[in-house]
Amino acid sequence: MRSPLPPPRPSQKTALIIGSGIGGLSLGIRLQSLGFATTILERLDQPGGRAYQKRVQTPEGEYVFDMGPTVITVPQFIEELFRLEVGKAELSGEDFPPEMRAAERVRSGESGGPATRKYVQLRPILPFYRIYFDDGSYFDYDGDPDSTRRQIGTLAPEDLAGYERFHADARDIFERGFLELGYTHFGDVSTMLRVVPDLMRLDAVRTLFSFVGKYFSNPKMQQVFSFETLLVGGNPLSVPAIYAMIHFVEKTWGIHYAMGGTGALVRAFVQKFEELGGTLRVGAGVEQILVEGRLPGKRRARGVRLSGGEELLADVVVSNGDWANTNLKLLPPSARLVNSDARVRLAQQSMSLLVIYFGFRRGGPDEAPLDLRHHNIVLGPRYQELLTEIFGSKILSPDFSQYLHVPTLTDPTLAPAGHHAAYTLVPVPHNASGIDWKTQGPKLTARVLAFLEERGFIPDLAARLTHSEFITPDYFEGTLDSYLGNAFGPEPRLIQSAYFRPHNRHEDVGNLYLVGAGAQPGAGTPSVMMSAKMTARLIAQDFGIHPDIVGGTAHAPETQPLLSSSR
Structure with a gap:
């Protein structure tokens, strides 16, 4: 059954984006500014993808947990997205103009630009990270050469x-x-x-x-x-x-934080996208990318089929989903030569994560305040050996390192009064390891929480704990549909970087594009926003849209021919 998308203007080109991660939302905003009628399809019940935000009700009150990225850099990228308007695509000109290069890093107060402040409040975080070594010493990494x-x-x-x-x-x-x-x-x-x-x-x-x-x-x-x-x-x-x-x-x-968590930034991007006329559909998982044409060089995407059988047709299809599963699950092998099953399965995937989300009572008036920072890196006794076990032999190591995030030191609204919300992230092998996470997940979670208490990072944590849950590589593989449960897409090795990383314009199927962590330039919040701009430029090029002047009017894609996949 085919369902029409929201009606475009006569002859207006349409676009579908699979996935509402930060990369997909950033591209949706850019495509709307280019004049496309854009719909973002999200299989989960709310937008965000890896940047999903979870709310948990407890007897003490509500905890709010960002389930994925928490480190925001280059706020100018965010500002650029929020100042876009229909017909003002800002795809040409200098990407890093002199005023951006010379901009002084904001160290206090609010760090978002004037357009950003209409949607979300950003604050700088100092130090960037406190890095704890196994002997108890630490290094406050703040980007200041003198410090x-x-x-x-x-x-x-x-x-x-x-x-x-x-x-x-x-x-x-x-x-x-x-x-x-x-x-x-x-x-x-x-x-x-x-x-x-x-x-x-x-x-x-x-x-x-x-x-x-x-x-x-x-x-x-x-x-x-x-x-x-x-x-x-x-x-x-x-x-x-x-x-x-x-x-x-x-x-x-600098490094910055969105008040309300990264989820607040996701909601702000959705607001901007919808203000520009875009449509977001949640609970809309894609089962197949529809491809027409049988000969190599003549195949092109013409829409998608949702898991319930509904078909949506569009001029442009973009995947913000996992690169490997986009090819293995959504496209038939007959449509893929460059992105063959063999190439996809042989690619090295990034490691995965065990992430523990927990809430705990703040210390009483006679207790010392929590001696942590917003971002904490807690390194274990081994470094090279641990990395080799995670990425190479893919075993569950006897020790671990972790990234401990305590956003309520900056934003108390994420936890009930008198409480902290935190998460700690432990790098682990992806699911090629064969580790039984149903068994090992609870065991590792208990070890990590005990470590935080015993080593004095959070004194008396067991007695103060009011909520705890965790995710493992099974969450990334099942809920986020990530191949082997990888957490960041293809591993950024030399032979999987630049030209050797998946291209943002699909090599096998015309009018099909990629955006996000699996595409160029790679993973990380600033990189996926850069990926969106790169992909928008390719689409503008392929559809004959010429935004020649920064802030000027782009030639609308209303009379341009739909290009075939032979480029």
Whole structure:
């Protein structure tokens, strides 16, 4: 049974986006600004995807948990989305204009721009992270070179000179790899070959951990300046050193928090999308992408079939879902040559996660306040060995590291009065491991919570605990429909980066596009917003839309021919 989409204007082109993650919502806003009549289809009961927000009622009151991303960087990307209007696509011009490069990082107060403040309140977080080492010492990572030098002088004075060299070389990688190449879509080999000499010159193709080791001999400093790729699903032992740019992305624009949680940012994006005329449907899982044409180069997407049998037709189909399962589940093998079953199954997927969501009573008046920060990295006794077990041998290790997030230190509204809401995230192997998470999930959860109490991070946690639940790789595989339960899409190894990462324009099926963590440039909140802009540009190019002037009127896609997949 075919159901019409909301009626477009005469001859107006239509678009369907599968999935309402931050990448899908960002692209929906951009397509509406380009003049498409856009519908976003979400299989869950509310938008967000990995950024789903959960509310839990307890006898003490309501807890609010962001189930996925909590680290927001580059607030200018968010500001750009909120200032878009129909006919003002802002796809041309400089992606990082001088005023953005020169903008002083906001360290206090509200950090969102004037358009952002109409929809959501952003606040800077300092330090970015408190990084705890297994011996009880810690490093407050705040992007301030003077503060960084002071702390290195205390923890690893032998590495002070190395930090100066690292700082200079990481800045060069940031300027070339992010500011100049960040929005480059590597859709052909020639585009990749043109940048290889620069990457070699910058030594950005060796592994990040090896790169960091050139500058720091102290294991603590090696961990401080390499751990961040874990937050985008990358193993520091195997991701290319171009990811050293993350240090400068954070240093340049800071880390921020959306009051009300990341879920508040999701709701704000939905509000903007609907104000521009877009339509969001929840509880609308896609069963199949409809493809017409049998010959390679002539196949193109013409719509989708929902799980209940309903068919929706459109000129453009975009998947914000898992890259592997988009191909394996939604497209027939006969429609895929580049994205064959063999290629998809051989791709290395990122690790998965065990995430514990818990609420607990604040300490009494005679008790010391909670000595944690908004973002905390708690490193275990082993670093390289643990990473090898998670990503390589895929075993459940005897020890663990974790990211402990306590947003109620900034935003008490997420918990009942007198309580904290928190989550702690533990990297674990994805489901190729064969681990029985029904058995091991509760055991690991108990170990992690006991560790937080016994090591003094949250004293008397067991007695103060009022709510606890957890998710495992089974949640990512089942609820989020992520291949093998991966948490971040294809692992960002060198051979799965740039040209070798899935293309935002599907290589096999015309009028089918990708956006989000599985596409270029990769995972992480800023990257998926960049992915949306890259994909919008490809669609504008393919449909003959020419937004030649930033803020100017785009030529509407009303009279352009629907292109075939031969490009």
